[in-house]
Amino acid sequence: MRIDVADLKKSPGESIEVELSSHLPDLEFQGEKLSFDGPARVFAEISNTGRALIVKGKVTGALKVLCGRCLEPFSLPLEVQLSEVYYPADDEDFPAVDPSAEEAQEWIPFTGNVLDITPEVLKSILLEMPMRFLCREECRGLCSFCGQNLNRATCTCEREEIDPRLSVLKEIFKN
Ligand SMILES: [Zn+2]
Ligand SMILES: [Zn+2]
Incomplete structure (x- = not known):
């Protein structure tokens, strides 16, 4: 320039x-x-x-x-x-x-x-x-399981809850 x-x-x-x-x-x-x-x-x-x-x-x-x-x-x-x-x-x-x-x-x-x-x-x-x-x-990024671009379509993967309190509960139920 x-x-x-x-x-x-x-x-x-x-x-x-x-x-x-x-x-x-x-x-x-x-x-x-x-x-x-x-x-x-x-x-x-x-x-x-x-x-x-x-x-x-x-x-x-x-x-x-x-x-x-x-x-x-x-x-x-x-x-x-x-x-x-x-x-x-x-x-x-x-x-x-x-x-x-x-x-x-x-x-x-x-x-x-x-x-x-x-x-x-x-x-x-x-x-x-x-x-x-x-x-x-x-x-919305990519599905971390199948890689689908979630802006274009949804996929059928079961999505894990992101809420950490819920994952703690899950651990308790597992035990
Ligand atoms: Zn993007
Ligand atoms: Zn998926």
């Missing part, structure tokens, strides 16, 4: 709005590679503060994932905030960033007239990934 900032770099105090759409590379998450379902989009405002370029906006898109309960593939919608500061490392119109300053740890250097925000877009998505994927909140 590349943004031409040639004009903006010459205009301190100015800002531009951009709308980008592009196919992103697979995302590495918990040891697995997840593919995007279609292009990801970025809506952002980029401001030239005279010292750096601030990018603020939002990323939307979708990932192809498997439901953690019923194991069916589904498209997980994404919407995350993007907030980064970039500074031109090779431009004499911008004051050099002191490497010992706090901002040197957080600001991202770039060279030339094109800002490639792809690594930060991927990072922002990773930071907001859910702990587990659910195709829907009320997904």
